[in-house]
Amino acid sequence: MALRALAARKSLAGSGFQRILGARGLQTFSLPDLPYDYGALEPAISAEIMQLHHQKHHQAYITNYNKALEQLDAAIAKGDASAVVKLQSAIKFNGGGHVNHSIFWNNLSPVKEGGGEPPHSSLGWAIDQSFGSFDALITKMNAEGAGLQGSGWVWLALDKELKKVVVETTANQDPLVTKGASLVPLLGIDVWEHAYYLQYKNVRPDYLKNIWKVINWKYASQVYEKESA
Amino acid sequence: MVILAVLAAATTPPPFAAPNSLTSALGPPWKGLTGSLGSPSSLQWLKKQRQCKRKAGTSSICAKFELKPPPYPLDALEPHMSKETLEYHWGKHHRGYVDNLNKQIEGTELDELSLEDIILATHNNGDLLPPFNNAAQIWNHDFFWESMKPGGGGRPSGELLELINRDFGSFERFIDDIRLAAATQFGSGWAWLAYKANRLDVENAVNPNPTDEDKRLVVVKSPNAVNPLIWDYSPLLTIDVWEHAYYLDVQNRRADYITFFLEKLVSWEAVSSRLEIAKARAVEREEEEERRKREEEEKSSDGEVAEIYVDNKSDDSEAE
Ligand SMILES: [Fe+2]
Ligand SMILES: [Fe+2]
Numbered sequence: 066m067a068l069r070a071l072a073a074r075k076s077l078a079g080s081g082f083q084r085i086l087g088a089r090g091l092q093t094f095s096l097p098d099l100p101y102d103y104g105a106l107e108p109a110i111s112a113e114i115m116q117l118h119h120q121k122h123h124q125a126y127i128t129n130y131n132k133a134l135e136q137l138d139a140a141i142a143k144g145d146a147s148a149v150v151k152l153q154s155a156i157k158f159n160g161g162g163h164v165n166h167s168i169f170w171n172n173l174s175p176v177k178e179g180g181g182e183p184p185h186s187s188l189g190w191a192i193d194q195s196f197g198s199f200d201a202l203i204t205k206m207n208a209e210g211a212g213l214q215g216s217g218w219v220w221l222a223l224d225k226e227l228k229k230v231v232v233e234t235t236a237n238q239d240p241l242v243t244k245g246a247s248l249v250p251l252l253g254i255d256v257w258e259h260a261y262y263l264q265y266k267n268v269r270p271d272y273l274k275n276i277w278k279v280i281n282w283k284y285a286s287q288v289y290e291k292e293s294a
Numbered sequence: 295m296v297i298l299a300v301l302a303a304a305t306t307p308p309p310f311a312a313p314n315s316l317t318s319a320l321g322p323p324w325k326g327l328t329g330s331l332g333s334p335s336s337l338q339w340l341k342k343q344r345q346c347k348r349k350a351g352t353s354s355i356c357a358k359f360e361l362k363p364p365p366y367p368l369d370a371l372e373p374h375m376s377k378e379t380l381e382y383h384w385g386k387h388h389r390g391y392v393d394n395l396n397k398q399i400e401g402t403e404l405d406e407l408s409l410e411d412i413i414l415a416t417h418n419n420g421d422l423l424p425p426f427n428n429a430a431q432i433w434n435h436d437f438f439w440e441s442m443k444p445g446g447g448g449r450p451s452g453e454l455l456e457l458i459n460r461d462f463g464s465f466e467r468f469i470d471d472i473r474l475a476a477a478t479q480f481g482s483g484w485a486w487l488a489y490k491a492n493r494l495d496v497e498n499a500v501n502p503n504p505t506d507e508d509k510r511l512v513v514v515k516s517p518n519a520v521n522p523l524i525w526d527y528s529p530l531l532t533i534d535v536w537e538h539a540y541y542l543d544v545q546n547r548r549a550d551y552i553t554f555f556l557e558k559l560v561s562w563e564a565v566s567s568r569l570e571i572a573k574a575r576a577v578e579r580e581e582e583e584e585r586r587k588r589e590e591e592e593k594s595s596d597g598e599v600a601e602i603y604v605d606n607k608s609d610d611s612e613a614e
């Protein structure tokens with residue numbers, strides 16, 4: 066545990082995924098630090114939401130992902146095929162939860178550090194090409210996010226095959242890759258109720274309207290430039 | 295729904311365990327639209343009943359579904375479920391589903407159907423049509439409010455307890471099962487206790503050989519708005535595990551919410567009443583199925599060669 070906590074202290078500049086050798090040589094994951102304080106996104110997102118979201122929700126996905134991976138390891142060692150198959154849903158859900166939230170934290174930034182500043186780089190141009198304008202993209206993602214039934218994510222993605230940016234949604238904690246192997250996530254917005262309920266209650270559209278004030282377009286642009294090169 | 299719509303406007307809510315309110319919450323027969331048992335005549339009857347029901351209100355509201363209040367004041371479940379949670383959950387979420395469904399079905403052919411038939415019609419074999427989520431969420435929330443009562447919890451009794459012991463081994467094992475279902479619904483959804491009668495696990499398949507073992511209690515979970523009506527089960531109890539059901543009270547701690555639901559809020563009286571109705575419904579449908587089979591046999595023996603008639607008569611095992 067101490068080892069994990071120590072190793073968890075690293076910046077998010079890297080992949081955000083921690084790989085630690087466990088007792089059985091199994092790779093496990095640990096909670097990445099946020100690149101800003103819990104209160105740094107106020108008033109768009111409250112400190113209370115950020116703290117619970119990071120320390121409780123994201124941590125729970127990681128804990129349960131590690132648990133499922135340990136069970137998978139044991140099932141494979143035993144050659145228990147049905148146990149392996151049975152673990153897939155827990156691995157997809159909790160592993161997806163870890164992957165998605167790791168991206169999400171990078172997608173946010175305090176206003177004083179450039180949060181909310183629209184992209185001017187090649188990503189800005191690609192958005193205009195695909196959606197007509199930056200505002201049109203926001204309108205589209207707000208509508209898709211508000212219309213998503215239950216829990217899930219709305220994404221801005223680079224489709225490496227089509228060589229254009231697209232909007233997608235995924236249910237629950239399905240990672241973007243489940244919608245297509247050529248999709249690279251640039252920006253993911255969490256529309257689970259836990260992402261906004263304490264502040265916005267049942268009014269998801271208000272959360273979506275306000276989150277644009279703290280979106281980190283620099284990060285999205287970096288990913289876009291790297292992946293489209 | 296007539297009764298409910300009228301009572302919804304009154305200050306005293308209907309007692310949750312009254313056979314009337316439960317019957318109307320559970321009936322009419324759910325398979326009316328798409329099921330094998332739904333004959334055109336029963337469809338007509340359903341439609342008529344709905345229109346009639348809607349006339350029970352004043353003329354301006356009779357064409358709409360009503361937001362039905364919980365059968366207790368909004369602060370009655372405190373300290374376990376706060377008044378604030380009920381104000382949002384019932385007053386905003388539930389109301390939103392009602393308002394949206396009314397808008398979606400206005401002027402469409404769905405406008406004449408009962409809530410249950412709208413659910414079945416718009417489920418569309420899993421390829422959901424837009425009104426499905428709103429219609430099913432209205433049904434689910436009505437059912438959820440009536441699954442609780444102030445001072446609830448404890449243990450079930452009578453036949454319900456007997457069936458729980460028979461089908462789960464013990465009450466404690468049942469609690470473990472439903473707790474697990476509620477905790478592992480990955481995302482928004484519902485956990486259910488349901489009565490499964492004469493049906494295979496395959497969706498909408500009629501069990502060719504109904505036995506007593508089919509008439510059993512099952513624990514199931516469902517995503518988002520989906521409910522067991524679409525599998526043709528009779529729901530007996532539900533726990534809402536959308537985050538909005540517990541986030542204001544216990545935030546991320548869904549397990550705590552499940553615990554206080556099961557220990558302090560669940561109304562076993564409501565579950566027992568629903569079990570009675572589910573059993574009666576199963577018997578009724580079995581008889582209807584029998585009648586249908588008999589009629590078919592008579593029809594075919596009328597118009598076809600005698601040897602089939604003889605075969606049918608001689609021995610069941612040779613009938614095929
Ligand atoms: Fe989240
Ligand atoms: Fe709900």
